[in-house]
Amino acid sequence: MSSSDPRVALVAGEASGDLLAGMLLRALRERWPGLQSAGIGGPQMAAQGFDAWWPHDLLAIHGYSMELVRKLWGLLRLRRELGDRLLAERPEVFIGVDAPDFNLGLETRLKRAGIPTVHFVSPSIWAWRGSRIHKIRAACDHVLCLFPFEPEIYHRAGIAATYVGHPLADVIPMEVPRSSARAALGLPEDATVIALLPGSRRGEMNYIAPRLLAAAALLRQRRPELRFVLPVVPGLRPLLEPMLARHAPGVPIQVLDGQSHAALAACDLTLIASGTATLEAALFKRPMVITYNMHWASWQRMQRMAYQPWVGLPNILLRSFVVPELLQQSCTAEALAGEALSWLDSPSRRAGVEQRFTELHHQLRQGTAQRATDAIAQVLGR
Structure with a gap:
């Protein structure tokens, strides 16, 4: 030294x-x-x-x-x-x-x-x-x-x-490596893939993961061809396993140890907990449904102190509801599945948000x- x-x-x-x-x-x-x-x-x-x-x-x-x-x-x-x-x-x-x-x-x-x-x-x-x-x-x-x-x-x-x-804007490539990410995860090139990101904390997993899994089960019923990936941080997989059996039995959900960036690169759409991961999803130019759920007292406190109508970072940075937010009581499996299908059924809407996120990426890099x-x-x- x-x-x-x-x-x-x-x-x-x-x-x-x-x-x-x-x-x-x-x-x-x-x-x-x-x-x-x-x-x-x-x-x-x-x-x-x-x-x-x-x-x-x-x-x-x-x-x-x-x-x-x-x-x-x-x-x-x-x-x-x-x-x-x-x-x-x-x-x-x-x-x-x-x-x-x-x-x-x-x-x-x-x-x-x-x-x-x-x-x-x-x-x-x-x-x-x-x-x-x-x-x-x-x-x-x-x-x-x-x-x-x-x-x-x-x-x-x-x-x-x-x-x-933002350092993530430097790390995440401007051109999304979708094909290589799918190959690395063993996903078919022509599959429609939804990434489920319930958050990296134990509390988030308890409050949010069951809703995302129930939404995946509903989506699978309506679109049997859908595939799902779910990155989980090390140490939380034992918490997730019983939730899978309870809320999404038989649903083809590929659980990944970490690899959230690979999941976002590979997917067509993500259902995602509010936080830094939503910015990562935007930098990967992915349409998303932002969601969050917490203890009711925590939610009331946050509501009293909020200054803006948006919670998700992509919406805050772009100053509009570019992507939907389903928070607290609105965070239901039915609502999540409905917003996901709305994205999947609108290619022009997906192209529009991809362009907005590309411009944001340049600004933050x-x-x-x-x-x-x-x-x-x-x-x-x-």
């Missing part, structure tokens, strides 16, 4: 944060080959030499009420222990990757102690909880924004921010890792 190579600390929560942080670490190591990094992270970060003091899945929470209450004390203790260790070791910069409910409090403590802080992925203050901008000002020396409209919000509040584009590394270098004064 060269004396000029920095020591950085990172915290990334859940699979999506691990993926973003892994991309960032790869670019940081290209600039500083001897970079040392540690904190909370997952396998994508570990592949870049990251020292995970705690695993990233400790931060996974579904909803905002009962589950949060059950895990709150453990998370507060973890944050305090991590903060103590970081204050003792004094990294040159702390980078919080998403997970704002955990990271912003930690960043505030570190910033007050003189450790520069960067938050990678702007919290969705433009969608809900806008008052958090005051907490962000206290916590962050710099915010790295994935969407082009975000930096101006921060600049108006006196917070340094940089638009870096900015060389995120390099832009983010340049911004972090400025924070470090290098």
Whole structure:
């Protein structure tokens, strides 16, 4: 390690944060080959030499009420222990990757102690909880924004921010490799394939997967030729198996260990839980039906704080209901199946959304890792 190579600390929560942080670490190591990094992270970060003091899945929470209450004390203790260790070791910069409910409090403590802080992925203050901008000002020396409209919000509040584009737009190819993805998954070239993406969290699997599976069963009854693929994150397959037997017996659903990108590349349509995966589906130019379901108290809280009529990222970015959203009470098997058939029966509508998503892909493809590394270098004064 060269004396000029920095020591950085990172915290990334859940699979999506691990993926973003892994991309960032790869670019940081290209600039500083001897970079040392540690904190909370997952396998994508570990592949870049990251020292995970705690695993990233400790931060996974579904909803905002009962589950949060059950895990709150453990998370507060973890944050305090991590903060103590970081204050003792004094990294040159702390980078919080998403997970704002955990990271912003930690960043505030570190910033007050003189450790520069960067938050990678702007919290969705433009969608809900806008008052958090005051907490962000206290916590962050710099915010790295994935969407082009975000930096101006921060600049108006006196917070340094940089638009870096979305790293998924760099990774996902502009031309979708549909044929090769189907060959890799053993799917016929002429089959009509629907991808079911119920989410990467245990809570999402419990609340959303049964509805997607029941919708698949209805679709299979109406269109026997349909094929289905369902990517599941490692560790959640045992939770899924009894749901398959209960809600979709006899339905040809090919369960994949991970491989969500292969599923999106191979499919004609996806039924998908709201979240980062909907942006991935848009970058793969796939028509979709966005859905979500959670504990009723969590839903009521979110409804009270929402600023926009859209929940799905593709609709938010394009400022219209480009794809349907079926949320909470509307998230029924019948409604999901009906919206899916509407897509399948309208080739012109599918072509139109593909064009909109292609334009969005170009807008978000900015060389995120390099832009983010340049911004972090400025924070470090290098």
